[in-house]
Amino acid sequence: MERSAESxxxxxxxxxxxxxxxxxxxxxxxxxxxxxxxxxxxENKPDERTDGYxxxxxxxxxxxxGMFQLSHRRxxxxxxxxxxxxxxxxxxxxxxLPGDSGSRSSGSAxxxxxxxxxxxxxxxxxxxxxxxxxxxxxxxxxLGLGEEAQFRAQIASLTPNQLRTILEALCRASEANxxxxxxxxEVCGKLKVKFDKKDWNGDFQKLLGQPDSETKxxxxxxxxxxxxxxxxxxxxxxxxxxxxxxxxxxxxxxxLGGVAGGTKFIVQNILFKFVLDFELKPGLWMYGGDQRSDExxxxxxxxxxxxxxxxxx
Amino acid sequence: MKAAxxxxxxxxxxxxxxxxxxxxxxxxxxxxxxxxxxxxxxxxIKENSLCYGSSNAGRNVxxxxxxxxxxxxxxxxxxxxxxxxxxxxxxxxxxGDLEVHIGSDGLYYLLDFARVFCPEGP
Numbered sequence: 310m311e312r313s314a315e316s317x318x319x320x321x322x323x324x325x326x327x328x329x330x331x332x333x334x335x336x337x338x339x340x341x342x343x344x345x346x347x348x349x350x351x352e353n354k355p356d357e358r359t360d361g362y363x364x365x366x367x368x369x370x371x372x373x374x375g376m377f378q379l380s381h382r383r384x385x386x387x388x389x390x391x392x393x394x395x396x397x398x399x400x401x402x403x404x405x406l407p408g409d410s411g412s413r414s415s416g417s418a419x420x421x422x423x424x425x426x427x428x429x430x431x432x433x434x435x436x437x438x439x440x441x442x443x444x445x446x447x448x449x450x451x452l453g454l455g456e457e458a459q460f461r462a463q464i465a466s467l468t469p470n471q472l473r474t475i476l477e478a479l480c481r482a483s484e485a486n487x488x489x490x491x492x493x494x495e496v497c498g499k500l501k502v503k504f505d506k507k508d509w510n511g512d513f514q515k516l517l518g519q520p521d522s523e524t525k526x527x528x529x530x531x532x533x534x535x536x537x538x539x540x541x542x543x544x545x546x547x548x549x550x551x552x553x554x555x556x557x558x559x560x561x562x563x564x565l566g567g568v569a570g571g572t573k574f575i576v577q578n579i580l581f582k583f584v585l586d587f588e589l590k591p592g593l594w595m596y597g598g599d600q601r602s603d604e605x606x607x608x609x610x611x612x613x614x615x616x617x618x619x620x621x622x
Numbered sequence: 623m624k625a626a627x628x629x630x631x632x633x634x635x636x637x638x639x640x641x642x643x644x645x646x647x648x649x650x651x652x653x654x655x656x657x658x659x660x661x662x663x664x665x666x667i668k669e670n671s672l673c674y675g676s677s678n679a680g681r682n683v684x685x686x687x688x689x690x691x692x693x694x695x696x697x698x699x700x701x702x703x704x705x706x707x708x709x710x711x712x713x714x715x716x717x718g719d720l721e722v723h724i725g726s727d728g729l730y731y732l733l734d735f736a737r738v739f740c741p742e743g744p
Contacts, residue, residue, distance in 0.1 A: 509663035540661035544652035582660040584626040
């Protein structure tokens with residue numbers, strides 16, 4: 310099939326490395342929607358084997374300076390057990406990695422950096438998952454304080470363009486990976502990764518401010534339709550994952566103020582509130598008084614939440 | 623929960639008052655598998671932008687901005703809601719836990735409509 314497609318001159322569509330089961334420096338052991346586990350395949354890169362760490366020369370477009378070095382320092386990623394670090398200067402690599410790629414990279418120290426990624430063992434992955442690492446400050450929980458400060462300094466020595474190139478390269482490796490790294494880069498205040506989220510309220514108020522016309526009301530209708538569709542889609546996810554522990558939820562609950570409302574979630578600039586009754590103090594419920602009251606529309610829900618309360622006791 | 627549909631009802635009635643300068647979030651109520659979730663668009667407001675009503679169950683009640691006070695009175699008269707004492711000395715023409723914030727874009731945003739209408743006839 311491939312040969313015939315090539316003979317016809319049809320370029321093969323790019324395949325996501327994780328989906329294909331291949332990876333520049335290893336092979337994918339298991340891959341689920343939420344987690345990708347890579348296994349370092351030393352045999353593929355015998356000449357770059359260095360005590361447990363494999364250097365990956367990521368070809369980053371036409372930029373020769375886009376060869377970055379990642380040393381053995383680990384950045385605990387969002388459910389991806391890749392240990393990654395960005396090394397700013399070769400001398401830092403030398404000091405942190407004795408006997409490693411320092412000699413190799415010193416020849417073209419100013420222009421070339423390479424990318425090395427170490428895959429962790431599955432035990433670490435489980436431990437990280439248990440700690441719930443990788444959501445707020447992925448690296449802070451995994452690195453010691455001194456290491457973390459050094460890592461910060463190293464990231465700070467990279468220019469935003471270099472960081473962007475790394476992100477792009479890692480994007481090809483794994484989407485989850487990129488998200489975690491961009492989170493961390495954002496924490497470092499070095500690179501602002503902006504995800505294009507819809508500003509529902511801004512659009513809505515802007516439309517309302519316009520003089521009455523057919524276009525205005527058509528746009529308003531479309532906005533409302535989009536909002537209801539987006540809200541419905543995410544609400545279904547949130548409700549389906551209601552009984553999962555917080556660490557396994559795709560959409561994390563948000564810490565927001567307010568007495569009423571219960572658990573809140575924020576996705577795509579939409580705030581979701583569960584309207585469940587809750588206990589203000591022992592024996593006093595906000596809506597029900599002396600007992601729980603999740604009336605109307607929550608009949609099944611309240612049965613489930615009663616079950617949760619029962620199980621928790 | 624009934625509170626969610628009351629919230630939507632309250633929002634719709636305030637919106638239909640057509641008071642210039644009052645702004646409202648987009649809101650949707652989603653029922654799925656027996657659960658009800660309320661979805662709101664995120665507003666450009668902060669905790670300290672509150673200037674009418676209370677955000678902490680009546681411990682601090684605001685009535686700071688005369689322009690907003692006038693607009694809320696106007697809306698209440700359309701909805702046939704009477705001005706009432708929320709604390710010993712502060713009268714509001716809206717439920718005590720309805721919040722009006724001045725957004726960063728200068729609009730007055732209303733929030734928390736669940737108790738706009740009284741639960742039973744007076």
